[in-house]
Amino acid sequence: MSTDPVRWGILGAAKFAREQMAPAIHLARGAELVALATSSSDKAAPFRALQPRLNVHYSYDALLADPEVDAVYIPLPNTLHVEWTKKAIAAGKHVLCEKPIAMRASEIDELIALRDESGLVVAEAFMIVHHPQWQRARELYREGAIGRLRQVDGFFSYDNRADPGNIRNRPDTGGGSIPDIGVYTMGSTRFVTGEEPQEILSARIEWEGGVDVFASLTAAFPSFHFSAGTSMRMHPRQVMTFHGEEGVMRLTAPFNPLVFGQAEIELHRGNLTVTTERFPGANHYVLQVEAFCRSVREGKPYPCPLEFSRGTQAMIDMVWEKAGRRPG
Template sequence: MADALRWGILGAANFARNHMAPAIHAAKGAKLAALATSDPAKADDFMAFCPDLKVHDSYEALLADADIDAIYIPLPNHLHVEWSLKALEAGKHVLCEKPMAMAAGEYEALIAARDASGCFATEAYMIVHHPQWQRARALYREGAIGQLIHVEGLFCYDNSADPANVRNKPETGGGGIPDIGVYTYGATRWLSGEEHVEITHADVDFENGVDVLARVSARFPSFSAHWVNSMRLHPFQQMTFVGSAGVIKMTAPFNAGVFGTARVELQRNDASPPVITEERFPGVNQYTLQVEAFCAHVRDGAEYPWQLEDARGTQALIDAVFARAHMG
């Protein structure tokens, strides 16, 4: 582990405790070394699996720690840009939860700071590291479904019983689109390699200043898309890519292994009856793969599939959705 990237976590968020801290701890080429929290009791769950963890009582102290190479940021959305910039200024590599910014224009400062610091910084868009998404994109680019004609994406859950949740608060950058629309929108962009031309429909329900149900349609250069994202519906997720010669369907595209087994179904219409093939990817931890890819990029210059420019593209789409919704 002499050449392992030494990681610190900025804040003891539940998501960090349950997912990303164990992923960093388990990842090849990484060492979970430090945590910043003003409440020492919150460090106990982290130290249960990482007993030699160093605990700092402030974010500033963690950024000043010369023994830390990379910072993972799971803070509420409205704090992402501020602390990503501070971490880059401190000479740390940065992996920040999505959405990394609340407006596309905010990425300019992040990109400039990344380039000036010589450090790597990106958004924690873990799905592109999962083999189901890499396989789905390869199938599409190999022409398995012919010309892409339409995309359907759904990602929903219900947190109406938890009004104190940061996702239900406008002051912390809450809302369903920032939380899960980034997946249906970004996955469409990543697989297709295309950027939206127009938001043709945006029917968005708001509660307390945050979007809770969004039905959105968009036009891309060569296909149409329709997405439903909600924090008030029964939990469900699925992505379907409909082409001129076949269909790719994914039934656990975002929370693979939790919502269901990662599965890529390919249906082709060049036989009668149509041929349906299925590939499954059980037992894959996309968070661990994300950390390992990050470390390999920093250490060896390995290709990394999601850059700040990619995150900016998804945020530009989100900005356009909200603009269309308010215009409507």
């Protein structure tokens, strides 16, 4: 077992990589940012500010050929995720790819096979499962804190109509509210409960330019009803609520706690008794990188394996089927 830090390269100087993941790799224990692939020296500057010795490659293939890189983080547009994950695996690199790692569940089956064949760590960057807020929520649920679960409600929205060129507003890059943020309402529900949807009961979707900008859906799970919405055209809001026969568990700022607000769990029980647990300062991006590095160096099971990601994408596929249309 090696104690050397995992040496990371980033494919593309995306805004999210610049603002969140590069700093997270820089701060994470057991990780070292060593390389970036970008065609622009100007875009490389903020990354070099973190790591002056950064090796900048001017093509993605050049970074994958760099023997000093152990693992790659892929923040490319959604439609490029599978292609470059496969190329990274072929180059012998561990891979952490932004969500959604694929646009169809069947594509993740291919990645699972390649992961198993290569022995590499390959995963989707579904960061919330690493946050203590969500780990505690799952623990409370399993302990029976709210009794028999009957209803899960969630909503996640923001407004980016002023940025029509954004990849989330473009069908050719796999945009839309469901691929971008529906993964959170659906995936978090699956994470806490351990259940899979039996049926999508309704899917009301508003389309704009080939992408979904508003989606409201309901689903039947084996033991509860699910209702959630996502939008890229509404005032920012994010909340998840798990409603049981003996209590309600409400998660505030469940998806972007360091940006949207403080991560909290409100537990409503008994005679309107409310207890609140707070999780200030936890950075789920740093925790995600550290978990990934432990999997690479120590062989620890990764908290969000591709099999879990496949389950969320399978639910999204069910939504498209119910709606009778996919993005594009």
